[in-house]
Amino acid sequence: MTPLAVDVLVIGLGPAGGAAAAAAAKRGLRVAAIEKRKAVGVPVQCAEFIPLPLARHAQAQGVPAQRITGMRSVLPSGAASATPFQGLMVDRAAFDLALARQAAEAGAMLHVDTRLEALRAGDSTAVVRGADGAFAIRYRIVIAADGPHSTAARLLGLPALGIVNTRQYTVRLLHPGAATDIWLSDRYPGGYAWLFPKGEHANLGVGMDPGCASDMKTPLDALHGRLAREGRLGREILARTGGAIPVGGLRERLAVRNVVFAGDAAGLTHPITGAGIAAAVISGERAGEAAYALLGTGNPKALDEYDEDMRDQFEETLARGLARRRELERAWRERGAGTDAVQRRGWIAFEEYYRGTVPA
Numbered sequence: 001m002t003p004l005a006v007d008v009l010v011i012g013l014g015p016a017g018g019a020a021a022a023a024a025a026k027r028g029l030r031v032a033a034i035e036k037r038k039a040v041g042v043p044v045q046c047a048e049f050i051p052l053p054l055a056r057h058a059q060a061q062g063v064p065a066q067r068i069t070g071m072r073s074v075l076p077s078g079a080a081s082a083t084p085f086q087g088l089m090v091d092r093a094a095f096d097l098a099l100a101r102q103a104a105e106a107g108a109m110l111h112v113d114t115r116l117e118a119l120r121a122g123d124s125t126a127v128v129r130g131a132d133g134a135f136a137i138r139y140r141i142v143i144a145a146d147g148p149h150s151t152a153a154r155l156l157g158l159p160a161l162g163i164v165n166t167r168q169y170t171v172r173l174l175h176p177g178a179a180t181d182i183w184l185s186d187r188y189p190g191g192y193a194w195l196f197p198k199g200e201h202a203n204l205g206v207g208m209d210p211g212c213a214s215d216m217k218t219p220l221d222a223l224h225g226r227l228a229r230e231g232r233l234g235r236e237i238l239a240r241t242g243g244a245i246p247v248g249g250l251r252e253r254l255a256v257r258n259v260v261f262a263g264d265a266a267g268l269t270h271p272i273t274g275a276g277i278a279a280a281v282i283s284g285e286r287a288g289e290a291a292y293a294l295l296g297t298g299n300p301k302a303l304d305e306y307d308e309d310m311r312d313q314f315e316e317t318l319a320r321g322l323a324r325r326r327e328l329e330r331a332w333r334e335r336g337a338g339t340d341a342v343q344r345r346g347w348i349a350f351e352e353y354y355r356g357t358v359p360a
């Protein structure tokens with residue numbers, strides 16, 4: 001059978017893949033995107049917070065849920081600090097779907113329930129498996145937007161990204177509000193606990209380093225139980241989710257031959273907060289533009305420029321996050337993470353986090 005031939009093959013239809021496929025297709029490239037899930041965006045594996053500048057990507061019906069204006073960071077001693085924190089809670093499934101729809105409207109061919117199985121660099125062919133079996137897709141560029149456990153990276157022999165694991169419940173929020181709660185404590189080694197209000201519900205979760213601790217259920221149940229006893233949350237768990245978050249910073253190279261990495265697959269997630277939706281959309285869009293610059297306008301340096309641009313935009317923030325993460329890791333190992341001073345230096349809401357230069 002003659003393989004499908006495209007200019008750009010996008011792997012994954014999360015925010016990075018949707019944005020990449022839309023950007024490339026809008027510029028007239030022939031684009032195919034594959035997504036291993038049966039439906040884009042489902043199941044949701046997210047606390048559903050986006051920073052305010054990303055709100056322009058959250059206008060579609062059903063996407064915006066509520067404004068967030070503040071953050072309450074609770075230290076190990078119980079001291080709480082309130083800071084401004086501007087953003088939006090979204091319906092993440094609808095958010096991802098809206099991006100994928102933009103790509104489809106621009107002419108991209110979307111294949112759900114279809115996973116990447118092999119990449120043959122020699123003849124730029126991917127073998128993918130859909131519901132009806134395996135088929136080949138010839139590409140000129142691959143945009144690997146396939147998340148924290150990138151198959152494309154593995155097939156290219158690139159190292160796996162360091163990750164934090166998460167566990168999250170959706171529960172009823174008995175007193176809706178516009179501030180997120182963050183708990184910093186040695187109870188959550190390698191991470192923190194969060195509550196993001198979403199109307200009459202809340203996403204309550206914990207993130208932890210799998211190297212430090214494997215049981216996330218006990219601390220999450222304890223936090224949920226306490227907040228239920230305090231009358232803040234309902235006892236019933238309405239939904240459960242979780243997933244991996246890359247926390248090791250950027251890959252050494254974001255373009256390997258004609259394969260370009262975007263979003264979590266590129267390591268663009270914040271090493272401390274785990275936030276990655278904004279970076280996924282920005283990098284995906286930019287990767288789609290870079291594909292056009294190479295294939296449509298003949299700029300031979302387009303993929304290197306993409307790599308450089310991502311570093312210019314994100315490296316400083318990621319480097320500070322990584323440096324703070326290493327300090328926290330040391331403290332967790334040496335059992336010093338239970339002090340307010342250590343946690344203040346390791347969390348974005350405190351001025352200590354931004355003090356001092358960060359080693360290159």
Ligand SMILES: Cc1cc2nc3c(=O)[nH]c(=O)nc-3n(C[C@H](O)[C@H](O)[C@H](O)COP(=O)(O)OP(=O)(O)OC[C@H]3O[C@@H](n4cnc5c(N)ncnc54)[C@H](O)[C@@H]3O)c2cc1C
Pocket residue numbers: 011012013014015016017034035036037041045046047048049050114115116117145146147148149150151152166167168205241242243244245262263264265269274275276277278280
């Ligand atoms: C519990 C949790 C809460 C989070 N909360 C927030 C938050 O509130 N705000 C925030 O900014 N970030 C949050 N994040 C991080 C955020 O979800 C990610 O940074 C974001 O989803 C990255 O987008 P992406 O498109 O790069 O990857 P993903 O969203 O992971 O998308 C990758 C896609 O590729 C598909 N895929 C994987 N392998 C293959 C394959 N072989 N073939 C085909 N398809 C494949 C996957 O099914 C998936 O749909 C959270 C993460 C977790 C786990």
